[in-house]
Amino acid sequence: MKIVIEPGRAAAHYWRDLWRYRELMSFLAWRDITVRYKQTAIGVAWAIIRPALTLLVFVAFRRMAGLTAGAVPDVILVLAAVLPWQFFSTALSESAASLISNTGLISKVYFPRMIVPASAVVTAFVDFVVTLALLAVLMAWYGVTPDVRLWALPLFVLQAGALAFGLGLGLAALSVTFRDFRYVVPFAVQLGLFVSPVAFATSQVPAAWRTIYSLNPLVGIIDGFRWSILGGRVPIDAAVMAMSVAVTLVALVAGTWYFRRTERGFADAI
């Protein structure tokens, strides 16, 4: 094996290296999960408590606002949005912060840097899978049975992951140079919760606002979740879905491009 180091050369074997270092990605994800629950009394139960409490608060708000929809139990309608939202927001904020919180690694060891934000998304995904158990239990309790549309769920999970990864790559690279993004990201995520259909359904948005509203790629993802889990009792709109996929692809391509372009300077700038 011959390694050539030259200015601008890092690109040459990037994707091959990324594949070679895939084990490191799972190790980093494993580290983050293990460390998170060490010295906690209830361990993984924390992964359930977070969405459960969010669910409780949102359901209570809906009751007070008289938003209850009818066809679908409120609890399931809200939880079907809380889960993808939490997966997306955790994956996004962790991957955006991942480079800065692994400064030591980046300035002392070589590996394709994309592994770091990617492992943050994997970590969030593991938590997400745990929370699916909560959904399964509540669906059984309320007697909501999914139909064949459930098979489409992994696609929406994949889309949520891809969107978070794409945005996370860009934000992680930006925050190496501009530490401002450490403050921007949590705020944006907080705001995002209110402009995404988590506490309400897309059908409750006034028709005049729908077009602007659907520019938010989370609309398509969350609607997709509800649609596949609730067996189509919540409709999806083809135009909204197409927009959501398009925005996801743009985020992924732009994030990757910016990350790759700035990556060679990370060790010097961080």
Add this chain to the structure above:
Amino acid sequence: MSDTVVSIEGLGKRYRVRRSQSGDRYQTLRDTLAHAASAPLRWLSGTSSGAAVFDDFWALRDVSFGISRGDVIGIVGRNGAGKSTLLKILSRITEPTTGRVTIDGRVASLLEVGTGFHPELTGRENIFLNAAILGMTRAETTRKFDEIVAFAEVAPFLDTPVKRYSSGMYVRLAFAVAAHLEPDVLVVDEVLAVGDASFQKKSLGKMHEVSRGGRTVLFVSHNMAAVQALCTRAVWLDQGTLAREGPVSEVVNAYLRSGEQPTTALPGQPLRAAPSLDLLRFDLSPNPLTSGGRLNFDLAFRAREATTISELALLIYSPLEVRVAILDLRPFGCPIALAAGDTQSFRGAFKSVPLVDGEYHVGFGLRASGHAADHLRLAVLRVLGPPPSAGIVPYAPEYRGVVEMELEVSPAHG
């Protein structure tokens, strides 16, 4: 076999240093936005092009050399000479600005002991994590696991979080993982600076073993004795350029010799030897001294206030920073009580200084009124070789150790 494993051609690394008063390392978005927003104004008024905001700094410049298979190369130089930058480029952590490096084989680098160790994880977990970070596969790590644990001597604590380890155990474990990598080229930065003496010896032994196995090692250290013990060749970097490259003793000696000019005089002001004691005089004569000759010394102190000198010893260090001798002056009158303003001198002679030619540092250690202090580099003693015996050229000083012993041999046959 001397095929080239690493070849470095015209390597350079430029850093752009922002010329700013604040010394802030990170740009803020606000600065950038403000700069961008005012750009049209600056352009209109034609003042600054904005290019002058950065200063160029070359951490490495036009460095070229080659390394053969099985070589152990020491990289020496003062702080900021570009040693770490070179290692970072070879480890692919950062890219060069100019030039090219070709490496034939797998590179593993150990720029820091325990990179990626997580304090909350157990010893066992950290071994796997650290190994993955250093580029080992899970299968390789499993195979070498027992060997690593044995080397690190942490078997009873494998399932304890490393945050509860002593610093010695931590370092041993971290080094053990790295030492069991099997790269073709191993890059090591100053890791032997940590750990106790027995562990340092063990790590040096391990690195010897690595190089005997035909692997190439690049080793940066400020410990010249370690470099000489471990390396076959050396590279001396000075302000980013290659000052010298060649056999280790040659390069190390040249590097050390560049260090300082011989002086025996103290700088203008008296040296504060202890809080209440000034050093007035520290003379060695003759200097240079012929090996085996008599060396006179003359020290004088003045007390600022009432002081008791309870210990005083002269210390001699070799060019490799190894202590050669300690000359204990306690039997000559200590403890000595001084009143404020009193002066106390010590005059005497080393009857014979049988040192190999070279430059030695002379200083002293002192304990006065409970304060202990070492002043190690007060004078450079230059020792000249004895006149060579008829017809025989002596071995070069770097092969002769530090002591020039007197010899009496009666060759007899039968």
